[in-house]
Amino acid sequence: MSAPRPVCFVGGKGGVGKTTVSAALARAHAAAGRRTLLVSTDPAHSTGDVLGCRIGPEPVEVADHLEAVEIDPEAVADAYVEAVRHDVHRAVSPEVRATVDRHLDLARRGAGTLESALLDRLGDLLAGAGTRWDRIVVDTAPTGHTLRLLAMPELLTAWVQGLVRQREKAKGVDRMLRNLAGDETPVADPVIDRLHAQRLRLQRLREVLHDDALVHLVLIPERLPIEETARALDSLDAAGLTVGSVVVNRVLPAEADGEFLAQRRAQQADYLAEIERRFAARDLLRVTQLPRDVADPDSLAEVQRQVAALATRG
Amino acid sequence: MNGDGGPAVRGGWRDRLRTLAGWHDELFVAKWRSGLQREARRQEDDFLALLLLSSYGIDDPAAFHTLPLTAEMIESFHRWHQREGHDRFPAGGVCC
Numbered sequence: 001m002s003a004p005r006p007v008c009f010v011g012g013k014g015g016v017g018k019t020t021v022s023a024a025l026a027r028a029h030a031a032a033g034r035r036t037l038l039v040s041t042d043p044a045h046s047t048g049d050v051l052g053c054r055i056g057p058e059p060v061e062v063a064d065h066l067e068a069v070e071i072d073p074e075a076v077a078d079a080y081v082e083a084v085r086h087d088v089h090r091a092v093s094p095e096v097r098a099t100v101d102r103h104l105d106l107a108r109r110g111a112g113t114l115e116s117a118l119l120d121r122l123g124d125l126l127a128g129a130g131t132r133w134d135r136i137v138v139d140t141a142p143t144g145h146t147l148r149l150l151a152m153p154e155l156l157t158a159w160v161q162g163l164v165r166q167r168e169k170a171k172g173v174d175r176m177l178r179n180l181a182g183d184e185t186p187v188a189d190p191v192i193d194r195l196h197a198q199r200l201r202l203q204r205l206r207e208v209l210h211d212d213a214l215v216h217l218v219l220i221p222e223r224l225p226i227e228e229t230a231r232a233l234d235s236l237d238a239a240g241l242t243v244g245s246v247v248v249n250r251v252l253p254a255e256a257d258g259e260f261l262a263q264r265r266a267q268q269a270d271y272l273a274e275i276e277r278r279f280a281a282r283d284l285l286r287v288t289q290l291p292r293d294v295a296d297p298d299s300l301a302e303v304q305r306q307v308a309a310l311a312t313r314g
Numbered sequence: 315m316n317g318d319g320g321p322a323v324r325g326g327w328r329d330r331l332r333t334l335a336g337w338h339d340e341l342f343v344a345k346w347r348s349g350l351q352r353e354a355r356r357q358e359d360d361f362l363a364l365l366l367l368s369s370y371g372i373d374d375p376a377a378f379h380t381l382p383l384t385a386e387m388i389e390s391f392h393r394w395h396q397r398e399g400h401d402r403f404p405a406g407g408v409c410c
Contacts, residue, residue, distance in 0.1 A: 077378075080378075080381075081396055083382075084381050084382050084384060084385070087382065087384075088384050088385045088388065090385070091385040091386070091388065092385070092388050096388065096392075100388065102383065103369075103384070104381070104384070106369075107368070107377060107378070107381055110368060110377055110378070111373070111377060112373075112374075112375060112377060113377075113378050116377075116379065117378065120378075152375070156373060156375060156376055156379060159375060159376045160379065160380075162364070163361070163364055163365070163376070163380065166357070166360055166361045166364060167361050168359070169357050170354060170357035170358045170361050173350055173353050174354050176349050176350055177347065177351060179381070180346075180347055180350070190386050191386045191387065193382055194382055194386070195381055195383070196381075198379050198380075202379070217336070239319030245354040278383040304399060309328055
């Protein structure tokens with residue numbers, strides 16, 4: 001791989017340890033002296049629990065060289081819609097305000113609103129990659145959401161570009177009409193300016209995702225996560241996104257004893273062989289299961305030691 | 315056309331030319347103009363329809379990103395629904 005990419009997403013099926021791996025990876029980057037931001041996008045935030053401190057919607061320093069932030073899509077959407085409401089109220093007569101308010105309230109509760117708000121905020125944070133932060137590690141929601149989120153900027157860029165074209169067509173006919181009446185003065189169109197600004201933002205985000213980001217996928221050696229990972233790898237390849245490593249988490253250590261664990265380990269060995277075979281073209285990293293869950297600094301430090309290789313690879 | 319600004323022609327030529335230009339305008343330009351006006355309205359309506367997809371229950375992935383256009387587009391919404399013969403906008407509570 002060429003130059004290290006400043007952004008990485010950590011994805012995978014629910015419950016496989018994305019948050020722990022993300023936190024450990026971010027700590028590994030920070031420990032290597034890189035200014036690092038850890039972003040949690042999962043609405044069920046638990047990054048603060050793993051790090052053992054409170055974090056919020058603005059980046060806060062949690063360790064040397066390490067900041068963390070939990071995106072709150074509800075709050076982002078609220079602030080965004082309120083800003084639009086403020087604009088509209090200045091532009092329209094008092095009698096239509098009530099109905100415009102209803103429109104905005106509907107839009108606020110609309111199906112894709114929270115996802116778009118999340119994307120918007122993520123775009124703002126990722127714009128700091130390479131300047132304010134050397135590395136940004138993004139802990140994501142379970143696979144399906146993440147794939148959609150990563151594909152959205154491309155879709156939206158094309159969509160907004162379509163709107164720009166339609167608007168230009170309408171304004172072109174308008175201009176011909178004015179020319180016909182002998183009016184040659186150019187007319188500013190704030191609509192097209194806003195559309196262009198939006199398209200530019202989305203296009204930049206798309207470029208960051210395609211050119212500056214890696215996606216690491218986490219799984220555990222079990223049937224369902226293996227299948228989901230295989231599908232996710234296909235989707236990422238198809239979307240033109242770059243896969244970093246496949247992290248096999250919670251591998252039972254050889255020293256785990258007892259009949260029960262021996263049986264589980266035998267089954268894991270089968271799955272691990274399958275993972276090695278099916279993901280042979282990928283960069284694989286194993287993380288062994290610890291005797292205790294990762295809810296204290298010592299266990300996190302141990303996971304950090306195990307994923308440090310990821311930090312040097314990308 | 316040359317007549318304008320040239321040496322004075324005998325009375326009537328200028329008027330006749332002007333009348334002729336008036337006829338030409340009425341016959342061709344006015345038609346063209348009203349055709350263009352219709353086209354301009356149609357293009358603007360298409361643009362509005364694209365912005366209002368979600369009001370019709372059609373999935374609009376860009377709804378969030380086009381919401382800030384509401385301030386500028388509200389006048390167009392209003393002209394459109396009145397032109398379509400609705401005193402009040404029938405869907406979604408976008409306008410009056």
